[in-house]
Amino acid sequence: MEKTSKTAKFYLALVFIVLYTPILYLIFYSFNSGGSMNGFESFTWEHYAAVFSDTRLIMILLNTVIVALLSALIATIIGIFGSIGIVFMRNKSLRKSILSLNNVLIVSPDVVIGASFLILFTAIGVKLGFASVLISHIAFSIPIVVLMVLPKLQEMNSTLIDAAADLGATKRDILTRVIIPFIKPGIFAGFFMALTYSLDDFAVTFFVTGNGFSTLSVEIYSMARTGITLTINALSGIVFIVTLLLVVGYYFVSQRGKNPVGMGVRK
Amino acid sequence: MQTKTTKTFYLIPYYVWIVLFVVAPIALIAYYSFFDLSGNFTLDNYLNFFTSVYLKLTLSSFWYAFLITFFTLVIAYPTAYLLTKTRHKQLWLLLIIIPSWINLLLKTYAFIGIFGLYGPVNAFLNVFGFGETQILFTDFSFVFVAVYIFIPFMILPIFNSLDKLNPSLIDASRDLGASSWTTFSKVILPLTINGVKAGIQAVFIPSLSLFMITRLIAGNKVITLGTAIEQQFLVTQNWGMGSTIAVFLIIFMVIIMIITGQRDKGANSNGKNK
Numbered sequence: 389m390e391k392t393s394k395t396a397k398f399y400l401a402l403v404f405i406v407l408y409t410p411i412l413y414l415i416f417y418s419f420n421s422g423g424s425m426n427g428f429e430s431f432t433w434e435h436y437a438a439v440f441s442d443t444r445l446i447m448i449l450l451n452t453v454i455v456a457l458l459s460a461l462i463a464t465i466i467g468i469f470g471s472i473g474i475v476f477m478r479n480k481s482l483r484k485s486i487l488s489l490n491n492v493l494i495v496s497p498d499v500v501i502g503a504s505f506l507i508l509f510t511a512i513g514v515k516l517g518f519a520s521v522l523i524s525h526i527a528f529s530i531p532i533v534v535l536m537v538l539p540k541l542q543e544m545n546s547t548l549i550d551a552a553a554d555l556g557a558t559k560r561d562i563l564t565r566v567i568i569p570f571i572k573p574g575i576f577a578g579f580f581m582a583l584t585y586s587l588d589d590f591a592v593t594f595f596v597t598g599n600g601f602s603t604l605s606v607e608i609y610s611m612a613r614t615g616i617t618l619t620i621n622a623l624s625g626i627v628f629i630v631t632l633l634l635v636v637g638y639y640f641v642s643q644r645g646k647n648p649v650g651m652g653v654r655k
Numbered sequence: 656m657q658t659k660t661t662k663t664f665y666l667i668p669y670y671v672w673i674v675l676f677v678v679a680p681i682a683l684i685a686y687y688s689f690f691d692l693s694g695n696f697t698l699d700n701y702l703n704f705f706t707s708v709y710l711k712l713t714l715s716s717f718w719y720a721f722l723i724t725f726f727t728l729v730i731a732y733p734t735a736y737l738l739t740k741t742r743h744k745q746l747w748l749l750l751i752i753i754p755s756w757i758n759l760l761l762k763t764y765a766f767i768g769i770f771g772l773y774g775p776v777n778a779f780l781n782v783f784g785f786g787e788t789q790i791l792f793t794d795f796s797f798v799f800v801a802v803y804i805f806i807p808f809m810i811l812p813i814f815n816s817l818d819k820l821n822p823s824l825i826d827a828s829r830d831l832g833a834s835s836w837t838t839f840s841k842v843i844l845p846l847t848i849n850g851v852k853a854g855i856q857a858v859f860i861p862s863l864s865l866f867m868i869t870r871l872i873a874g875n876k877v878i879t880l881g882t883a884i885e886q887q888f889l890v891t892q893n894w895g896m897g898s899t900i901a902v903f904l905i906i907f908m909v910i911i912m913i914i915t916g917q918r919d920k921g922a923n924s925n926g927k928n929k
Contacts, residue, residue: 500884
């Protein structure tokens with residue numbers, strides 16, 4: 389037993405090392421005053437300064453964050469109503485087919501999503517740029533929100549709604565004071581997932597972005613194709629910190645949401 | 656309790672989304688696959704797909720996807736298993752997931768440095784007397800980076816199904832005299848096969864369509880279905896041919912989904928009585 393647990397620990401440690409090495413490697417060299425990712429010369433902040441003095445890069449960062457926040461917000465709202473609609477659907481086969489349609493965009497390869505959206509936007513005449521990127525991000529985030537919210541809705545006891553109705557609550561009251569509070573953890577999870585999907589997306593954006601508009605992923609791709617620039621390393625340092633903050637925030641939100649599970653009682 | 660009109664009103668944006676962004680794009684892809692470069696109706700794209708060039712490409716794409724999925728599974732299953740045995744398993748799982756939230760491009764970019772001619776891997780190999788070897792722009796680097804990126808996506812579903820597994824089943828199997836291997840192959844694996852299937856689904860389909868890793872890491876040496884689609888759409892502007900490849904990619908995807916589909920709904924509880 390002692391021996392297996394040692395190999396187990398070693399194996400797990402190895403996986404963690406492999407998973408984190410590339411990220412730490414990137415961040416480590418973001419402080420390198422030499423121009424490359426090998427041979428650390430001396431410590432410098434110059435690459436971070438380069439990021440913050442590059443207005444184009446800052447604009448792209450802002451664009452990325454704005455697209456992520458807006459698309460996650462809109463997708464969450466549409467997704468909530470969609471999942472409420474699905475849950476209250478009486479017709480079982482209709483519900484099943486809606487659910488499979490919902491999952492199409494989750495399982496589709498992102499190249500196919502990107503290519504088909506490109507055709508769609510060209511066909512209906514949406515100019516490629518901010519609008520097309522935002523709409524695409526909303527579109528591929530909606531099913532994720534639905535998948536996060538739906539289990540919470542199914543968990544909810546329908547007698548809760550009956551009770552609220554019996555006690556004289558209006559439909560609006562039922563929605564805002566019974567349903568939404570109950571499914572809140574699912575909503576948060578959906579919003580965060582949508583946010584990360586949007587921030588992480590490359591392929592779809594790459595297809596539907598025009599010449600004038602760019603997000604971080606697309607910009608890194610074009611920078612990386614020309615070779616190594618330590619500005620990218622500095623960017624990854626910033627992205628890593630932001631991601632960590634997001635994850636910690638998400639962790640606390642989801643931990644807090646765990647307590648009332650299954651009871652129908654909210655603190 | 657709710658009238659018909661309010662219900663449909665709720666659903667309008669969602670239905671619009673389904674029609675506009677789920678049904679219409681697939682229909683458009685299928686439609687465009689019947690047109691050539693100058694906009695004439697043709698079946699040539701489909702005939703083209705069955706020429707040796709595209710068949711070879713499809714085969715190699717499947718081969719790489721298979722390799723990537725295989726190695727990911729081999730690494731991820733023990734990891735997921737050991738994770739369920741740790742004391743703060745949710746925290747450790749979170750630490751596994753964090754790298755998957757770092758931008759994909761950044762992780763790929765890191766390997767350009769790591770595998771580079773003067774990078775740490777080459778420096779390490781030098782210690783053992785190997786000369787500087789070109790690791791970047793090879794099949795190996797492509798598969799390695801892809802496996803690296805997909806590992807968390809494989810661990811997550813397997814972890815979830817292992818976590819749901821009732822530990823008393825393993826105890827029972829041990830008590831009845833089964834060896835560790837028998838316990839694994841007859842009890843643990845069958846009860847967690849849905850997690851494995853979900854993981855395979857989450858890795859195999861994206862592996863078929865990877866195009867950014869091939870461009871950055873494999874330097875155009877590896878061409879997958881995804882690379883071909885990107886090439887047709889954005890470089891040669893031949894949307895017809897690109898759509899045709901996409902149609903086949905969708906067909907492959909559906910086949911994979913059917914194979915790895917969760918057939919037995921009763922097994923979802925994984926032996927744990929609710």
